[in-house]
Amino acid sequence: xxxxxxxxxxxxxxxxxxxxxxxxxxxxxxxxxxxxxxxxxxxxxxxxxxxxxxxxxxxxxxxxxxxxxxxxxxxxxxxxxxxxxxxxxxxxxxxxxxxxxxxxxxxxxxxxxxxxxxxxxxxxxxxxxxxxxxxxxxxxxxxxxxxxxxxxxxxxxxxxxxxxxxxxxxxxxxxxxxxxxxxxxxxxxxxxxxxxxxxxxxxxxxxxxxxxxxxxxxxxxxxxxxxxxxxxxxxxxxxxxxxxxxxxxxxxxxxxxxxxxxxxxxxxxxxxxxxxxxxxxxxxx
Amino acid sequence: xxxxxxxxxxxxxxxxxxxxxxxxxxxxxxxxxxxxxxxxxxxxxxxxxxxxxxxxxxxxxxxxxxxxxxxxxxxxxxxxxxxxxxxxxxxxxxxxxxxxxxxxxxxxxxxxxxxxxxxxxxxxxxxxxxxxxxxxxxxxxxxxxxxxxxxxxxxxxxxxxxxxxxxxxxxxxxxxxxxxxxxxxxxxxxxxxxxxxxxxxxxxxxxxxxxxxxxxxxxxxxxxxxxxxxxxxxxxxxxxxxxxxxxxxxxxxxxx
Numbered sequence: 007x008x009x010x011x012x013x014x015x016x017x018x019x020x021x022x023x024x025x026x027x028x029x030x031x032x033x034x035x036x037x038x039x040x041x042x043x044x045x046x047x048x049x050x051x052x053x054x055x056x057x058x059x060x061x062x063x064x065x066x067x068x069x070x071x072x073x074x075x076x077x078x079x080x081x082x083x084x085x086x087x088x089x090x091x092x093x094x095x096x097x098x099x100x101x102x103x104x105x106x107x108x109x110x111x112x113x114x115x116x117x118x119x120x121x122x123x124x125x126x127x128x129x130x131x132x133x134x135x136x137x138x139x140x141x142x143x144x145x146x147x148x149x150x151x152x153x154x155x156x157x158x159x160x161x162x163x164x165x166x167x168x169x170x171x172x173x174x175x176x177x178x179x180x181x182x183x184x185x186x187x188x189x190x191x192x193x194x195x196x197x198x199x200x201x202x203x204x205x206x207x208x209x210x211x212x213x214x215x216x217x218x219x220x221x222x223x224x225x226x227x228x229x230x231x232x233x234x235x236x237x238x239x240x241x242x243x244x245x246x247x248x249x250x251x252x253x254x255x256x257x258x259x260x261x262x263x264x265x266x267x268x269x270x271x272x273x274x275x276x277x278x279x280x281x282x283x284x285x286x287x288x289x290x291x
Numbered sequence: 292x293x294x295x296x297x298x299x300x301x302x303x304x305x306x307x308x309x310x311x312x313x314x315x316x317x318x319x320x321x322x323x324x325x326x327x328x329x330x331x332x333x334x335x336x337x338x339x340x341x342x343x344x345x346x347x348x349x350x351x352x353x354x355x356x357x358x359x360x361x362x363x364x365x366x367x368x369x370x371x372x373x374x375x376x377x378x379x380x381x382x383x384x385x386x387x388x389x390x391x392x393x394x395x396x397x398x399x400x401x402x403x404x405x406x407x408x409x410x411x412x413x414x415x416x417x418x419x420x421x422x423x424x425x426x427x428x429x430x431x432x433x434x435x436x437x438x439x440x441x442x443x444x445x446x447x448x449x450x451x452x453x454x455x456x457x458x459x460x461x462x463x464x465x466x467x468x469x470x471x472x473x474x475x476x477x478x479x480x481x482x483x484x485x486x487x488x489x490x491x492x493x494x495x496x497x498x499x500x501x502x503x504x505x506x507x508x509x510x511x512x513x514x515x516x517x518x519x520x521x522x523x524x525x526x527x528x529x530x531x532x533x534x535x536x537x538x539x540x541x542x543x544x545x546x547x
Contacts, residue, residue, distance in 0.1 A: 032342050032343075032357050032371050033342055033355045033356060033357020033358070034342070034357050034359070034362070057371070058419070077417070078417060078418065078419055079416050079417050079418065079419030079420075080414075080416050080417055081415075081416030081417075083318060083354060083355030083356065083357075084318050084319065084353070084354035084355050085354070087414075087416070088416075091414070092413075092414045095411065095414040096411055096412075096413070096414050107403075107417055107418075109418045109419070109420070109421070109422040109423055110341060110371070110375060110418075110419050110420040110423070111375040111379070111380070111420065111422070111423040114371045114372040114374070114375045114376070115372065115375070115376065117372065118372040118376075129375075129376070129380060129423075130380050130423075130426070130427065131380075131422060131423045131426065131427075132422060133422075133426045133452055133464045133465070133466055134426075134449065134452030134455055134460070134461075134464050134466075135418070135422050135449050135450060135451065135452050136403070136408075136448050136449045136450070137403075137418065137422070137450070140408045140409075154465070155465075184359070184362050184368065185342045185343055185344070185357050185359075185361075185362050185368055186343070186368070186370050186371075187342070187343070187357075187370065187371050188370065188371045188372060190370070191370075191372060218370075239359055241359055241362065245359055246354070246355070246358055246359060248354040248355075248358070248542075248543040248544060249543060249544030251354060251355070252354075252543065252544075
């Protein structure tokens with residue numbers, strides 16, 4: 007059964023130096039507060055897995071937490087570059103970053119294969135493109151029924167998955183709605199998991215019978231972190247802070263402004279700092 | 292009212308879309324074009340974003356492919372593996388709408404790196420959904436502003452496959468889809484030549500000369516036997532597009 011913990015206990019429980027972690031959330035429900043706690047705990051040599059590294063991994067890369075990045079699209083959506091990711095790949099700052107690059111289709115399939123306890127994923131993709139020539143993990147298999155050659159990638163099986171969800175009930179069951187991305191797959195593919203939640207309720211109450219629910223016995227730890235997705239969003243609670251995504255371009259462009267921002271907004275703060283993002287906008291939403 | 296070159300690109304792209312299309316939409320110029328079509332002549336067009344939102348009808352342009360607005364206005368929202376497996380790979384999307392950082396004469400796209408992959412001069416975001424959008428959608432429309440750094444003689448990296456090195460390369464790879472059939476730029480419209488698959492200028496936007504287009508392209512451009520003039524933007528097209536952009540700026544907290 008899932009154990010209720012504080013955010014700092016949760017990060018200590020699921021992450022250790024050198025482990026692999028998938029912090030997922032496809033634009034929606036990105037576990038930013040958990041990313042900040044990882045930085046505060048000074049985790050090192052992590053293999054970071056995520057389809058869209060987004061600001062959360064830009065911050066982890068720029069603060070030296072990452073040794074390797076497995077990803078499929080590394081930009082600031084609608085804005086431009088992730089400058090800390092670029093600085094690491096182009097200039098090796100703060101140190102060299104190993105990359106394993108895929109397409110979205112490949113990673114989505116690889117998470118699903120991981121959740122299904124399969125060794126690899128098979129799909130129709132990577133035709134005619136250059137990624138297979140720079141990523142030896144991209145291979146192929148011949149269909150035993152039709153002879154068609156299909157692309158394969160290894161299943162994603164992270165040591166840990168970290169996601170943010172809308173609600174947990176007292177039993178430790180977890181509910182997600184809206185754009186649900188690959189979070190269910192990431193949690194089921196991982197050895198252990200931490201779910202930060204907007205809200206803990208006695209009972210989920212009336213709900214769609216097809217809502218995405220992770221049963222308590224499929225989750226390792228849960229931490230109550232209202233606002234924990236900011237500047238990403240929690241459907242029905244608060245909106246994506248598109249103005250912050252735009253502002254991040256200026257903050258992260260230079261090493262000095264980035265480090266100053268991290269010092270002020272991550273190192274000098276705690277998980278409670280996120281609560282203000284949940285409350286005021288909840289009324290407006 | 293006169294359209295800016297960027298507005299003309301978006302408007303020319305929007306005109307290609309119809310009520311019958313099921314369209315996989317990328318962020319940026321493609322998203323603006325698809326929503327302009329929906330708000331003008333193609334109100335029943337089906338727009339799909341890779342975050343899993345099917346038949347979405349946003350009132351403002353999303354900044355990301357997963358803004359809440361897309362989910363709020365969608366017919367339904369599916370998980371990302373389902374999006375790529377059942378809907379895209381399942382062959383249910385008629386048009387994929389892509390942008391890119393660089394394109395070559397056979398409409399192959401690069402959004403990965405400039406310079407060597409292991410020591411890039413510029414590290415770009417990468418492929419995201421594009422490699423499989425390019426191979427699994429019925430056909431591909433591309434929108435990109437022209438310039439010699441974008442329209443290049445040789446791509447450093449092929450992120451998404453267009454027509455390879457020419458006619459027949461898609462079929463040789465076992466691809467049954469058409470690949471890029473239109474490229475809408477800020478200066479002109481290009482189509483692959485039916486014999487060679489090389490991009491050929493078929494229409495110039497109002498006031499644009501052949502010399503201007505050639506100066507903005509890194510390879511010697513071919514022009515069709517009959518080059519048309521793109522019909523100018525109508526008052527309605529411009530008004531709807533500018534209104535959409537104004538609403539979008541306001542919604543994202545950027546001074547209009």
